Amino acid sequence: MPRESIALTHDELVAFASNERWCVVATNDEDGGLWADAAACCVADGTFYFRLPRETRAFANILKDDRVCCILERAPAYYEIKGASIHGKASIVINGMLLGSLIPLLERGGDPVSAGARGDVYSLPLTDVASFDFAKIKAKV
């Protein structure tokens, strides 16, 4: 029997991610291990964006290996849990007009760890995503 799918549709994913102000950013660390930090994030025109202060270890890691995973999760109650893990290569955003439109969105929550910190903005396409929505579980106990 095929396994029940509880994944978000693309439209649901865009709606969900658009409401999130920060995400966890996972990177391969230069010491051979894994690293995780938190960052301001937003969605614009169907693309996911996040901003990392330059003094973070995640920022240094991306310079050496641009493969990242940005993770979102919202859990008001057990059967309302939604989450998404967005995988891909982080690309730095240098387009001034685009940055100008993204900054107000990223400033909604600001950097979650270092208040007032700025940094570089990266884009990540919403193409390689693992997601879940517990509201779609049919056999609730």
Place this chain on the structure above:
Amino acid sequence: MPDSELPLPPDVLAFVRANPRTFLISRRKDGSPTGHPMLCLIGEGRIQFSTYRKSAKVQNFQRDPTVACLATTRYDDPSFKAAIVRGQARLREGLELPTRETPETSSWVSKGVSSRSKERLASGKRILLEILPSEAAMLTDVRRKR
């Protein structure tokens, strides 16, 4: 990354006990990082996770036990805080599910969900992933030092 196991520092352990929301990071087959939002448990002083034996994260750790965990405050907490724990993940079998220590989480995970997890752990469908930490700190302290 240091490879010897260290006990969790008291501030990190206290934070994770009070804030079990944890992002578990593993590596996919191609070596790229991936993340799994989870609720952690504390057993024998270590971070543990109950998960399905056949899950992608278990397969990832069987291939490469390298792990990072970011425990954070709730998604709706306006005052964000986080602790990072890095090290190795190992699979534990034949253990009972540790009791959830935060009353909020105990009531949030329904009795039905909790008893089903215990049954599936006993039957071997679920297993415990345990984190052997080699490095752990509050995220604000890590950033301050850089």
